[in-house]
Amino acid sequence: MELSRLPGFLLRRGVKAAIVVLAIVVCNFFLIHAAPGDPASVIAGQSGAADERFLAQLREQFGLDKPLYVQLWIYLKGVLTLDLGFSHRQQIPVWTLIADRLPATLLLTGAAFVLAVGAGVTLGTLAARRVGSWADSIITVIALTFYATPLFWVGLMLVLFFSVWLEWLPSFGMATVGVELHGIDAVLDVGKHLILPAATLGLFYLAVYARLTRATMLEVADQDFVKTARAKGVPEGQVVRRHVLRNALLPVITFAGIQAGQLIGGSILVETVFAWPGIGRLAFDALLARDYAVLLGVFFCTSVMVVLFNLVTDLLYAVVDPRVEVQG
Amino acid sequence: MTVSRRGFMAAAASAPVLMTVQQGLAQGVAPRRGGTLQMMLTPEPPVLQIGVNQQGPTLAAAPKMFQGLLTFSPTLEPQPLLAKSWTISEDGKEYVFSLQENVKWHDGRAFTADDVVFSIMKFHMELSPRARAIFTLIETCEARDPHTVRIVLKQAFQPFLLMFDATAAAIVAKHLFDGQDYRTAPAVQRPVGTGPFRFTEWQRGNFVRMDRFDDYWKQGQPYLDTVIYRIIPDSQSRRLALESGQVLLSQASDIEPFDIPQLRQRPNLEVNTNGWEYFSPLSWIELNHRVKPLDDARVRRAMSMAIDRNFIINRLWFGVGKPATGPVASTTRFYDANAKIAAFNVQQANALLDQAGFPRNAQGVRFTLKHIPLPYGEIWTRLSEYLRQAMRQIGVALDLESTDAGSWARRVGNWEYETTINFVYQFGDPTLGVERTYVSSNIQRVTFTNTGGYSNPQVDALFQAARSAAVAAERQRAFSEVQKILVEDVPQIWLTELAFPTIYDKKVRNVITTGLGPSKSFDDVFIAG
Numbered sequence: 001m002e003l004s005r006l007p008g009f010l011l012r013r014g015v016k017a018a019i020v021v022l023a024i025v026v027c028n029f030f031l032i033h034a035a036p037g038d039p040a041s042v043i044a045g046q047s048g049a050a051d052e053r054f055l056a057q058l059r060e061q062f063g064l065d066k067p068l069y070v071q072l073w074i075y076l077k078g079v080l081t082l083d084l085g086f087s088h089r090q091q092i093p094v095w096t097l098i099a100d101r102l103p104a105t106l107l108l109t110g111a112a113f114v115l116a117v118g119a120g121v122t123l124g125t126l127a128a129r130r131v132g133s134w135a136d137s138i139i140t141v142i143a144l145t146f147y148a149t150p151l152f153w154v155g156l157m158l159v160l161f162f163s164v165w166l167e168w169l170p171s172f173g174m175a176t177v178g179v180e181l182h183g184i185d186a187v188l189d190v191g192k193h194l195i196l197p198a199a200t201l202g203l204f205y206l207a208v209y210a211r212l213t214r215a216t217m218l219e220v221a222d223q224d225f226v227k228t229a230r231a232k233g234v235p236e237g238q239v240v241r242r243h244v245l246r247n248a249l250l251p252v253i254t255f256a257g258i259q260a261g262q263l264i265g266g267s268i269l270v271e272t273v274f275a276w277p278g279i280g281r282l283a284f285d286a287l288l289a290r291d292y293a294v295l296l297g298v299f300f301c302t303s304v305m306v307v308l309f310n311l312v313t314d315l316l317y318a319v320v321d322p323r324v325e326v327q328g
Numbered sequence: 329m330t331v332s333r334r335g336f337m338a339a340a341a342s343a344p345v346l347m348t349v350q351q352g353l354a355q356g357v358a359p360r361r362g363g364t365l366q367m368m369l370t371p372e373p374p375v376l377q378i379g380v381n382q383q384g385p386t387l388a389a390a391p392k393m394f395q396g397l398l399t400f401s402p403t404l405e406p407q408p409l410l411a412k413s414w415t416i417s418e419d420g421k422e423y424v425f426s427l428q429e430n431v432k433w434h435d436g437r438a439f440t441a442d443d444v445v446f447s448i449m450k451f452h453m454e455l456s457p458r459a460r461a462i463f464t465l466i467e468t469c470e471a472r473d474p475h476t477v478r479i480v481l482k483q484a485f486q487p488f489l490l491m492f493d494a495t496a497a498a499i500v501a502k503h504l505f506d507g508q509d510y511r512t513a514p515a516v517q518r519p520v521g522t523g524p525f526r527f528t529e530w531q532r533g534n535f536v537r538m539d540r541f542d543d544y545w546k547q548g549q550p551y552l553d554t555v556i557y558r559i560i561p562d563s564q565s566r567r568l569a570l571e572s573g574q575v576l577l578s579q580a581s582d583i584e585p586f587d588i589p590q591l592r593q594r595p596n597l598e599v600n601t602n603g604w605e606y607f608s609p610l611s612w613i614e615l616n617h618r619v620k621p622l623d624d625a626r627v628r629r630a631m632s633m634a635i636d637r638n639f640i641i642n643r644l645w646f647g648v649g650k651p652a653t654g655p656v657a658s659t660t661r662f663y664d665a666n667a668k669i670a671a672f673n674v675q676q677a678n679a680l681l682d683q684a685g686f687p688r689n690a691q692g693v694r695f696t697l698k699h700i701p702l703p704y705g706e707i708w709t710r711l712s713e714y715l716r717q718a719m720r721q722i723g724v725a726l727d728l729e730s731t732d733a734g735s736w737a738r739r740v741g742n743w744e745y746e747t748t749i750n751f752v753y754q755f756g757d758p759t760l761g762v763e764r765t766y767v768s769s770n771i772q773r774v775t776f777t778n779t780g781g782y783s784n785p786q787v788d789a790l791f792q793a794a795r796s797a798a799v800a801a802e803r804q805r806a807f808s809e810v811q812k813i814l815v816e817d818v819p820q821i822w823l824t825e826l827a828f829p830t831i832y833d834k835k836v837r838n839v840i841t842t843g844l845g846p847s848k849s850f851d852d853v854f855i856a857g
Contacts, residue, residue, distance in 0.1 A: 040735075042734045047383055178364045288732055
């Protein structure tokens with residue numbers, strides 16, 4: 001990659017990305033408003049008593065009495081100044097809600113991501129090096145099992161095993177509540193709460209990476225340049241690392257890019273099962289309550305993440321495989 | 329007389345609770361200071377300022393921080409809270425409340441009669457449809473001195489006192505709301521009340537924490553240091569949290585009914601279904617009378633007769649709750665046990681439909697109705713699936729359409745449904761919680777009004793008579809009469825008197841002592857050592 005091309009590349013991609021995100025925002029806006037019901041009717045439906053004045057008051061307060069295009073215009077103006085609006089239902093700015101929840105989700109999905117990529121690539125490499133051996137069979141079977149099992153079931157079984165039977169790990173929440181913990185104790189406490197949800201979320205991807213790595217490594221291992229490397233006496237470890245693995249990584253990076261794009265939005269199920277106070281559940285609750293601003297805000301963040309990670313993936317290609325050139 | 333018999337039965341029903349407390353005391357378990365009570369709250373409420381939000385979870389959690397003038401026993405007798413005593417004039421128009429002295433708000437300011445007047449005449453009048461409907465009857469509401477409130481009504485209104493529980497009209501601090509938009513005032517985010525626990529922290533999606541208010545006006549109370557509500561969205565995770573002792577108390581719909589039998593087996597857990605007397609939720613198939621043939625009383629009666637309500641209670645709710653016998657729940661005042669809907673009888677139901685002129689077609693179907701299950705959890709889907717089966721036996725095909733809470737509320741509110749399920753609180757008195765579903769003056773485009781569109785001048789007149797009569801006996805006559813008409817007319821197909829189990833570790837004491845179940849202040853709750 002020629003460094004001189006980079007600024008132009010980033011600029012072109014940045015402009016494209018901004019257009020894509022804006023289009024997504026507009027699409028989301030109409031999609032959400034197409035769902036029957038609005039926040040006011042949800043609140044009326046949950047309040048046990050209501051009259052028409054109550055509904056009218058809420059709609060006026062939420063700005064729902066304005067025509068849709070006016071509401072869209074107000075929202076777009078906000079987004080362009082990075083103001084994601086206000087959750088009238090909760091009486092809190094959307095940014096605050098998202099910022100409160102973001103660390104929890106990033107911690108969970110980040111941990112799952114590291115687990116999945118780290119363990120997945122390692123296991124895949126191991127299996128490929130000893131293809132046909134018992135280790136390969138075991139890894140393949142494990143990977144297939146995790147690949148085929150639904151997430152929520154894995155979660156429930158892990159809870160049953162580690163929380164209910166062994167009583168080793170807490171079954172829900174992000175930290176022990178009602179006890180003052182400081183320093184290392186607080187970190188360890190969060191760590192204990194993190195293990196089960198991160199494992200649940202990570203196992204599926206772990207399986208994907210393991211299978212992907214194994215398959216591509218086997219493919220690359222047969223190629224002429226690997227044979228040449230061996231023939232000229234490069235040590236086996238170096239052959240695997242520098243010649244095979246590095247060339248086998250491209251599909252893994254592609255997939256990691258996709259998974260990283262889902263870091264924010266991909267964990268609704270796990271957050272629900274483990275009562276993890278993250279973005280996924282914020283979005284889910286907002287959907288049920290028709291809390292438009294919050295939902296649009298989460299969508300906005302997710303789409304920015306996806307666009308961002310696509311860009312990073314493209315750059316990484318070029319780093320790993322110098323033959324690939326970045327192009328706007 | 330009906331009232332006293334009902335009172336006796338309710339007292340008998342609550343006896344086991346009192347006995348556990350007394351047994352506890354007899355074994356030397358004096359209230360113990362200290363400890364943290366972890367509970368659950370489902371679903372997470374949007375705000376905890378009672379009045380601004382009136383959803384079930386808010387009504388459960390907020391009374392720890394906010395109090396009403398009164399609270400109510402399981403037999404719905406008023407009991408003093410912020411009002412230490414009260415008098416009602418002979419003609420039933422003038423109410424004088426003497427307030428507790430030395431009551432402080434959580435921010436240290438003194439609580440006075442001005443706060444009460446503000447709460448009633450401004451705060452709830454503006455915010456709460458339920459309070460508004462009643463408080464418009466008030467002619468004057470004044471602070472006679474800092475500890476006396478005098479209210480004069482335009483006309484006698486017998487159920488008036490029922491409006492003074494914290495869940496109906498909690499007293500809020502005038503100095504934090506007056507002159508502001510009540511919905512957006514800063515106090516909404518950091519609630520300040522007079523209750524035994526003050527708001528400390530709310531991590532959204534995670535937990536709400538309230539700590540002991542040291543200046544609470546009841547000497548030596550509350551016993552607990554901290555109450556915490558955990559937010560756990562998945563029902564199986566909630567059950568697990570309770571079983572493993574990570575939380576000590578579940579309430580309302582936290583636990584799915586099909587999990588209750590297993591929880592009853594746990595020796596350390598108490599499953600208590602008392603404490604719903606004030607709300608007395610009644611469930612029914614909500615019919616839209618604008619849809620043919622639901623405007624035909626014979627059709628409605630036949631559909632009602634095709635339902636085995638004992639099956640619903642025993643097999644779906646696992647024994648929690650009771651079959652409904654009419655529009656008024658048996659725990660609500662003025663319930664008439666003589667007015668009963670026709671018993672379960674599929675044969676007669678079929679005969680009735682034959683007579684009414686709805687023959688079966690080649691597939692055995694008389695007519696098809698759309699049906700929206702209530703989107704509040706798995707149990708309601710199961711109920712609708714049972715109903716589809718029951719209706720098939722009389723040749724009525726129910727077409728189930730799933731929705732979520734937003735669509736449900738919108739469609740019911742806009743009358744865009746044929747049949748659905750609904751359940752509605754009765755608030756202790758038919759005038760407060762029953763009338764609204766049946767009188768034609770309350771046909772509105774919003775949920776919990778007469779959305780079905782039933783209209784019967786006789787019913788309107790009787791509810792009006794019961795509303796304006798000052799004497800209980802006179803009201804009973806009107807209510808008995810209207811119950812007799814309604815069980816024949818079946819404007820909605822009543823299913824069950826719902827009860828929700830409060831499930832808690834047996835070392836938690838004094839949990840259910842009033843007619844408001846877990847929605848009480850918890851100042852007397854303690855964790856035995």
